[in-house]
Amino acid sequence: MTASSGAAALSAVVRAGRTGRGAAVYGVVGLALLALSIAAAISIGQAGIGVLDVWRVVVERLGGAESGLSPIREGIVWELRLPRALLAAVCGAGLALCGAVLQSLLRNPLADPFVLGVSSGASTGAVCVVVLGVGGGALSLSAGAFAGAVLSFGLVLLLAHTSGGTTDRVLLSGIAGMQFFSALTSLVVFLSADANQTKAVLFWLLGSLGSVGWTEVALCSAALGAALAVCLARAGALDAFAFGPEAAAALGVSVQRVRMALLLVTALVTAALVSASGAIGFVGLVLPHAARAVVGPGHRRLLPATALLGAVFLVWADTAARTLLAPRELPVGVATALVGVPGFVVLLHRRRGGLAGAGGGGV
């Protein structure tokens, strides 16, 4: 395909996504793409497992016919790669969804799921457990991270509330919380960690899907499902925020209630995801913009599209993280940016050339 026909195909796809007719088709194609991506990602690696083998193992585990694979290879699919791929999908979907919601709610294209201090709090909680031994071995890294995330978000919310509760104050409070807990994390690592602990913490901070099991998949899926339902029910309210909270109120939105509900749900789902996988960057900041370029700014379509795009993206980014330098593994947060930035650069250029003005009113 030549560059120009590629551009034409892309803008045709974009036009189809922006009209109503394409929506259902998009949903089906997106879900199929996600399922294929997960199956393909599982088959990639050293064990020589095919996409069909993945299918057979899933069928067997769900009560169907024997897969015919050796127990070891079956274990690789069911115990290692499938939960890992599913968690990648869930994390990608959740982070991208939260990013899209927060960007609209806070009217800031630079907002991401970590803007309210959740990931910094999680990292502080994690180093408290790993380095300082808080909890005396009874607390897992994930539990410590979750507690830290909830604590820091609570503090940010309190600060935002006491300082007036406007959009700007929420953002500034989040930044204050983020800086404070990052500093706290660095302080603990600097003062107390040995080389091994430092490496483990650093790896976790950059995101890792390496040591997940079905428990994490179940917990994070439940959080994502709840968040999707809550956010989709408020898609119209999010649209109404386009011209600011006053305009949203005049369109019948209960601004305070919607804002609090959405801040809470995005923070909780982010906390759950970060606790399981570390703070995976890029996805929540950039993929909502990519999804907007394809399906437009209406949240009824944007939120599911963003979630799907995030899921597919992170499945592939994690596959890259796991295989590019095999047998060494990259932190997935490094892979997301390495894989994602070139794609995003292309998208930015297409938008400037092919589509209607990308909006001068941004930041």
Place this chain on the structure above:
Amino acid sequence: MSLRAERVAWRAAGRLVLDGVSLCPEPGTTVGLLGPNGSGKSTLLRLLAGVRPTASGVVTLDGVPLPELGRKAVARRVAVVEQHAETGADLTVRDVVRLGRIPHRGAWSAPGAADEAAVRDALERTRLTERAAQSWHTLSGGERQRAQIARALAQRPSELLLDEPTNHLDIQHQLALLALVVRTPVTSVIALHDLNLAAMFCDHVAVLRHGRVVAAGAPGAVLTEELIGDVYGVRSVVTAEGPGGRPSVRFLPG
């Protein structure tokens, strides 16, 4: 009946911004809110829209206090156009007009045929049908205000509240915008700075100073040299040379 304010008050940082204001627009008419900066025009509009609670007094719609109706029900009847709307979102004109249908939809329901019909109708009335697919950010100031009015009309309101909608527009667009508001068959309340525009387009004007109504009535009765001198502190000559014998205000230096 319709929308009315009864002795409403509002306070900000301990200061009374509105102090016992009553307003009862006749259905279908255009009412101008006049008064210097800080006299409470915008605040009164926000109370009328129900987006701010009153400190005392009550705003009613068909006799029912706004808080009892609920925000969504109010937004199905009362639409607001701000003096300046800005967004970072990459919206088309149609996207903007569609926002007006939000109060008419449930949490989960997709836009239906009635929504699309209201949007189409609003675009036609504001002569924006050809611009519907164009990006909001490529519109001129006058077109943006027209799109906001189209969004407001898509709400299918019985009352339209406008806060200095002509502020950033050149004179041609000021006249066109107010003509559009006046020929729209709803009750309109418009905060305005320009006394001549108010005289020309409003059936009724109310003049605010320090949060109180100091004069109200037909423009010809209210806009006198004495009142203008008293409220704005400027000298003027008022003649009946406006269209249809309405007052025309000429300001004098010093």
